[in-house]
Amino acid sequence: MFASAVGYERLMGRWSAQLAPMFADFAQVQDGGRVLDVGCGTGALAKAIADTTRRCEIVGIDPARPSVDYARAQCAHPRIRFEYGDALELGFPTASFDQTLSLLVLMFIPESEKATAEMRRVTRPGGTLAACTWERGGIEMASLFWDEAVRLDPDAAARSRGPGRLSREGELGALWRSQGLQDVSETVLEMQMNFSSFDDFWQPHLYGVGPQGVYVAGLSTQGREALREGLRGRCLGERPDGAFSLRARALAVRGTVPD
Secondary structure (H helix, E strand, O other): OOOOHHHHHHHHHHHHHHHHHHHHHHOOOOOOOEEEEEOOOOOHHHHHHHHHOOOOEEEEEEOOHHHHHHHHHHOOOOOEEEEEOEOOEOOOOOOOEEEEEEEOOHHHOOOHHHHHHHHHHOEEEEEEEEEEEEEEEEEHHHHHHHHHHHHHOHHHHHHHOOOOOOOOOOHHHHHHHHOOOEEEEEEEEEEEEEEOOHHHHHHHHHHOOHHHHHHHHOOOHHHHHHHHHHHHHHHHOOOOOOOEEEEEEEEEEEEEOOO
16 A cells, blocks of 8 residues: 555655644654654654754654655655664664654554554653554545545445544553553644645545555546546535645654653
């Protein structure tokens, strides 16, 4: 689902870039520390941290080589290093980071408890762990897409449910407490994305990225056109093509590794 970094950047990267500074602020990133970005994708969070600090050293890891290669090419910064890596087996010594963060990743990891335990392991005592996931049904862009897809093709309902893990209020906090983290705090982060036209919304779905892109790639030409026209009506109504906005809600958690 994430083989095309360019496709991901056009479809979801714009959302990540807007959400990342909000999440970093909630995570209370301290300047001068060593920060690990687990599941860095195309580099939105690492870049946001570098832009708002002067001395932080940031390491981003991701298992998707296209994403890491893209991040390296697009986000060359002396304080950022991107590596290939697995959230379930972080290749770093124990207590080697001051803060470990994860943006929009844990809901895709079936073994989220193991990933969180690894994040805790590599974070020093007194350091911070923070994560952020999309709220279930919280991305208006995805809700519009799947509502129309299911209307046209009831069999699409099984695909529309998404990962489902850690996507309801309280679930991230429960996971953090189960790992023995202290001073656990949760919040909801809300945002709005502006689209310049319907094609600005639609074209990124043609890259075959993410659940929506994979679904579109599997449609016939006729099915794809029907979906396109249906979505156009949902986004614009009877108005001519032009700018419109969609909303999204994300859940975030922060906690401290015990001394």
